[in-house]
Amino acid sequence: MINKEMENALNGQVNAELYSAYLYLSMAAYFESIDLSGFANWMRVQFQEEQFHAMKLYDYIIERDGKVLLQAIDKPPSEWDSPSAVFEATLEHEQKVTGLINDLVYLARSEKDNATEIFLQWFVGEQVEEEDNVGKIVGQLKLIKNSPQSLFMMDKELGQRVFAAPTKAEGGA
Ligand code: FEO
DSSP states (O other): OOOHHHHHHHHHHHHHHHHHHHHHHHHHHHHHHTTOHHHHHHHHHHHHHHHHHHHHHHHHHHHTTOOOOOOOOOOOOOOOSSHHHHHHHHHHHHHHHHHHHHHHHHHHHHTTOHHHHHHHHHHHHHHHHHHHHHHHHHHHHHHHTTOHHHHHHHHHHHTTOOOOOOOGGGTOO
């Protein structure tokens, strides 16, 4: 059985992950609106990843005999100045999420909830990967400085991304 404070905090993270999903879906719509369908595809995959994160927390709360309580999801922004601005906002958002995950780890530690602390390690590793992936795209966009030809090439590359749910060994359900 999970304690109330931990349960509330994990429910808060379900909401944060669903907001992330919503934010990336909005970014996908922005990219569609400027005809960068490869960038939009990348964001659609990101949307699926965030739903996966939310469901991983959702299932864990249930597994520990807790109760999932869903809250309202905030409205995400819908306009950005450029592809660079979108990915800079994404990096900033992921850094914020990393902070939230770390706070959950510290709470689990202070509550002596070993199971939750171990469960959260998957998210700690996932955040390293997310920040790294997004950081690379931010760097590439800086290099190409919105040159239409390079942007077109990058759009093709990002269009290749597909969502693959992690296997059990990788922390999947
Ligand atoms: Fe669920 Fe992008 O962190």
